[in-house]
Amino acid sequence: MVRPILDENICLRCKGSRLLCGKVQCPILVKQQSIIPLKLVEIGRELYGSSPPSIFVGHNFYPNVLVGPMVPPTLGQGPEITLLDEPDFWYGKPINELIGLRTSLIRTAFRSNVRELTSSKLMELSQEIIMAHVPVDTEVKLEKEPQIRMLYDPHSPPLGPTARLDKLRITSNPKVDPKVDKVVDDSDLKSTLALDYLYENNFTVTNLNRLLSAGLLGVKKNRKLVPTRWSITAVDDTISKNIIREIKYFQEISKxxxxxxxxxxxxxxxxxxxxxxxxxxxxxxxxxxxxxxxxxxxxxxxxxxxxxxxxxxxxxxxxxxxxxxxxxxxxxxxxxxxxxxxxxxxxxxxxxxxxxxxxxxxxxxxxxxxxxxxxxxxxxxxxxxxxxxxxxxxxxxxxxxxxxxxxxxxxxxxxxxxxx
Structure with missing residues (x-):
């Protein structure tokens, strides 16, 4: 669906006071309310935090996209960190709380060709983070201070502050589930089969999105980064097709x-x-x-x-x-x-x-x-x-x-x- 073009000056004229856009709340103000805690932390060019784990792969200028782990400005191993990028468990939360979760994650980014998975230390470390099933402590150096803004997408959860990544270091031992190790190490396993295997072993849809997006699944020679918005749909499509093949053997409902x-x-x-x-x-x-x-x-x-x-x-x-x-x-x-x-x-x-x-x-x-x-x-x-x-x-x-x-x-x- 194409969004109709609005007067580009409407937000400047309104500043959230008259709701000229017709919405019941000003999304800009909602975002700013959630970003305030980050400003108080005074994030500079260096960041120490535990990635949930989380990654975002952009789609602009494909195949040369922006990619990088998402990291909060806090360390921890508990559910409060994991929840920052686990939509499977967000149901029931109000919109302000959801936006608050996302603004707590800094999106770090570096430019990479989707096929170049082994030519960069940043890529190697990003993939190590994404393979983990618990938060990974990281030390990040940014080219500039993060841009305090929110980006919305109809497919993926909102994105918080963004900054170009200069250096990345893992400061804890990434804990990887043996089943993830198995599918990542199998250079002949098709991505559709890998997704189905992990799903049947109770990995969440979000887990699968991350692994596919980071270029960790599929036949080795065909692996590549998949923009996050594409990987989300690919996982939903792949898993549901597999299930459809099964349910076609079942009897029809009676009412x-x-x-x-x-x-x-x-x-x-x-x-x-x-x-x-x-x-x-x-x-x-x-x-x-x-x-x-x-x-x-x-x-x-x-x-x-x-x-x-x-x-x-x-x-x-x-x-x-x-x-x-x-x-x-x-x-x-x-x-x-x-x-x-x-x-x-x-x-x-x-x-x-x-x-x-x-x-x-x-x-x-x-x-x-x-x-x-x-x-x-x-x-x-x-x-x-x-x-x-x-x-x-x-x-x-x-x-x-x-x-x-x-x-x-x-x-x-x-x-x-x-x-x-």
């Missing part, structure tokens, strides 16, 4: 199931339909939400049928794959397959994009609730409409999967659909 959950002004209504696997994600961005400064809501839709997609979900983008992963995880857990339709409403309280983890975790939590069960699609849609601001008729008009399922009836569906 229509409706789930609902809301977090950070993102409202999700999910309908599981007793049919063969297919998936659709439809979004409605309300006026003045993060990506819609217009005066009316905007809708976007992507879907796939049983055989899957052949191209990128360019309308819903990374959120599509994050939601699909959560859905497939649930179906695998109950050993069933189904079609799935997701309706997502994004309201004005979602003032800045926080990354697709919001989608993944909110949908995951939805499946922890007891669903409402129905015998017909019409009844399920009627129930879903109770949780939505936009009339169901608009959702159905936008949906391609619902139209397809109603049209492509099977003999076994006759009694299910005859009254719809």
């Amino acid at each position: 229509y199931l409706v789930f609902q959950n809301k977090y950070l002004d993102n409202n999700f209504v999910i309908i599981l339909i007793p049919r063969e696997w297919s998936f659709e994600n439809t979004e409605a961005w309300f006026s003045k939400s993060a990506f819609n400064p217009s005066n009316k809501h905007i809708m976007a839709q992507d879907h796939e049928l049983y055989d899957g997609r052949k191209n990128y979900a360019s309308n819903v983008t990374g959120a599509y794959y994050a939601a699909r992963l959560a859905v497939t995880e649930y179906l695998k857990s109950i050993k069933r397959q189904s079609a799935c339709v997701i309706f997502r409403e994004v309201s004005g309280g979602y003032i800045a994009p926080l990354g697709v983890w919001v989608i993944r975790e909110t949908v995951r939590k939805a499946f922890e609730r007891s669903p409402k069960e129905f015998e017909t699609l019409n009844d399920a849609l009627k129930e879903a409409s109770r949780y939505l601001k936009i009339p169901m008729k608009q959702w159905i008009n936008k949906s391609k999967l619902i139209k397809y399922l109603k049209k492509q009836k099977r003999l076994v569906d006759y009694f299910k659909f005859k009254n719809e």
Whole structure:
């Protein structure tokens, strides 16, 4: 989705006092409130801290990108450090606290070609940090003092202060899980198989993102850095495809199931339909939400049928794959397959994009609730409409999967659909 161009002077004229951008909070002020503790620490060109571990690989000027570990200005080995870059455990936190977590991490960066993984000591040390499963104490020397700013991205969590990296030293012993050692050392193991192996051994999606992004997975000759925003989608896509192959062997669910959950002004209504696997994600961005400064809501839709997609979900983008992963995880857990339709409403309280983890975790939590069960699609849609601001008729008009399922009836569906 393309963000409409606003008057570039609007923030200067407003300074957060009149909310001329139409948001319910000024994102600049929210960021500054979180950055204040960093200013008080007086970060200079030298930094001593424990990386969670964390890395960020940019995408601008690809294949010559900015890459480097992210380090807070504090030392520690506890969960308060790990949590700084572990979105899998952020669900339920308010937006100010989330932004505060991210502004506590300094993004260090040096320029590298994505293929040059062995020509730099900085790269070697960065990869050592990322392989660890506990925080790694580091000593960092920066070219200049960090720029106190926040960068937002629809795929990855917000990025805090940034500075070019001059020197990097590891001052503790990185503790590496043997399973990570195994896949990194295997020069013939494809990245898709490595990701699946680690996921099945309870590594979080964030763990997998880091390893893939740092160029540590895959056949040795093909390894390269993967920009963080790309690696996030690649992991969601790869893992969910692997699960889809499994759930296609399961029986279909017997009833229509409706789930609902809301977090950070993102409202999700999910309908599981007793049919063969297919998936659709439809979004409605309300006026003045993060990506819609217009005066009316905007809708976007992507879907796939049983055989899957052949191209990128360019309308819903990374959120599509994050939601699909959560859905497939649930179906695998109950050993069933189904079609799935997701309706997502994004309201004005979602003032800045926080990354697709919001989608993944909110949908995951939805499946922890007891669903409402129905015998017909019409009844399920009627129930879903109770949780939505936009009339169901608009959702159905936008949906391609619902139209397809109603049209492509099977003999076994006759009694299910005859009254719809």
